[in-house]
Amino acid sequence: MASFGAFIAFLISALSNISVLFVASRWQIARPASDLPPEPFGSAILAGLRYIALSPVLLKVIFRSFWFNVAAISVMALLPLVARDVLQGGPQTFGLLLGAFGAGAVAAAFTAQKIREALPLEVYVAGAFVTYAGATAVLGLSTVLPLSLLASALAGVCWILVQVTFGSTNQVSSPRWVISRSIGIYQTFVFGGNALGSLLWGVIAGGWGTSTSLFVAGALMAAGAGLGLILRIGEPDTSGLDPLSEWVAPTPRVDMVDKSGPILTTITYRIPPENAAEFLDLMVQKRRDRIRDGASRWTLTRDIVDEELWFERFKVATWADAQRLHRRRTVAGGLVIEALRRLHKGDSRPEVHYELVRQPGAPREGNGRVTHLDP
Numbered sequence: 001m002a003s004f005g006a007f008i009a010f011l012i013s014a015l016s017n018i019s020v021l022f023v024a025s026r027w028q029i030a031r032p033a034s035d036l037p038p039e040p041f042g043s044a045i046l047a048g049l050r051y052i053a054l055s056p057v058l059l060k061v062i063f064r065s066f067w068f069n070v071a072a073i074s075v076m077a078l079l080p081l082v083a084r085d086v087l088q089g090g091p092q093t094f095g096l097l098l099g100a101f102g103a104g105a106v107a108a109a110f111t112a113q114k115i116r117e118a119l120p121l122e123v124y125v126a127g128a129f130v131t132y133a134g135a136t137a138v139l140g141l142s143t144v145l146p147l148s149l150l151a152s153a154l155a156g157v158c159w160i161l162v163q164v165t166f167g168s169t170n171q172v173s174s175p176r177w178v179i180s181r182s183i184g185i186y187q188t189f190v191f192g193g194n195a196l197g198s199l200l201w202g203v204i205a206g207g208w209g210t211s212t213s214l215f216v217a218g219a220l221m222a223a224g225a226g227l228g229l230i231l232r233i234g235e236p237d238t239s240g241l242d243p244l245s246e247w248v249a250p251t252p253r254v255d256m257v258d259k260s261g262p263i264l265t266t267i268t269y270r271i272p273p274e275n276a277a278e279f280l281d282l283m284v285q286k287r288r289d290r291i292r293d294g295a296s297r298w299t300l301t302r303d304i305v306d307e308e309l310w311f312e313r314f315k316v317a318t319w320a321d322a323q324r325l326h327r328r329r330t331v332a333g334g335l336v337i338e339a340l341r342r343l344h345k346g347d348s349r350p351e352v353h354y355e356l357v358r359q360p361g362a363p364r365e366g367n368g369r370v371t372h373l374d375p
Contacts, residue, residue, distance in 0.1 A: 048181025069193030074217030104156025129225035140214030240332025
């Protein structure tokens with residue numbers, strides 16, 4: 001295509017994306033039924049960021065993917081310079097190198113699953129990092145086209161192996177209510193790493209040469225292989241991420257709508273002193289679950305007169321947000337709640353109050369409290 005000019009090459013590339021737009025436009029998406037209004041755009045983004053910030057696995061995946069993309073983009077960013085300066089070639093040489101990269105990526109798509117099944121996750125990822133680092137160094141050293149084509153193909157293989165692994169781990173480690181936002185944030189760091197890496201390797205190549213830039217990128221990639229020693233991801237565990245739909249919203253007896261708020265939730269536990277230590281350990285996870293699902297100003301207090309009495313409190317902006325928070329509960333979160341119920345003293349469940357916050361002097365709406373027996 002280069003022989004017909006850059007415009008024709010880019011035009012054909014642009015036209016090839018029409019098929020993607022066509023498929024996307026005809027994709028029928030089943031939308032779950034909900035009696036709640038759509039979540040505001042800004043609040044939805046903040047909810048996604050909050051969930052990821054409190055999810056250690058997702059943070060590790062995003063950081064390691066960002067590291068990989070900063071280093072890995074060096075090959076594609078500098079491939080034209082490799083063709084011109086290292087191999088003393090032209091557009092055809094660049095086309096061959098890029099084609100080899102693509103061929104490696106396609107080959108990896110057919111073999112990734114078998115390789116993944118044969119190796120533990122961290123060994124699999126570390127091997128791809130190291131291989132990519134070696135391929136990057138070869139591209140900076142080799143003046144023989146066949147060897148450079150092999151290195152480019154290996155880089156393409158490793159590119160797909162790592163991108164698919166991190167991308168799929170991010171997806172299966174996110175509950176359904178936040179999965180689209182999780183993917184979006186993950187992709188932001190992927191493309192951000194590509195942009196930052198392209199700038200970095202271009203600056204180094206301009207000042208110290210193409211080969212030097214590729215060597216530094218390869219060293220950074222090799223160092224990334226060691227991240228698994230301190231930021232281990234482990235095999236994805238999806239057993240606790242399914243939604244748990246046991247919560248039933250109480251019917252308010254005060255004059256309020258979905259946008260009414262703020263809503264303060266108070267859960268009363270009666271915990272025997274001998275169970276207090278276990279109760280506090282469970283509350284560490286409970287606090288994280290509540291905040292990840294949308295709660296703010298979470299507190300845990302103990303009555304100073306009745307030592308068995310504990311109060312969990314948190315606030316959300318509106319009654320709709322309170323309902324969203326409970327509907328976001330997962331199987332793993334439900335297990336924590338069940339453990340807390342077993343520690344609770346008495347035949348009934350811990351008592352829950354949903355309270356409509358009102359300032360003194362504001363118009364009164366009943367007593368502003370709804371009592372429920374399901375936290």
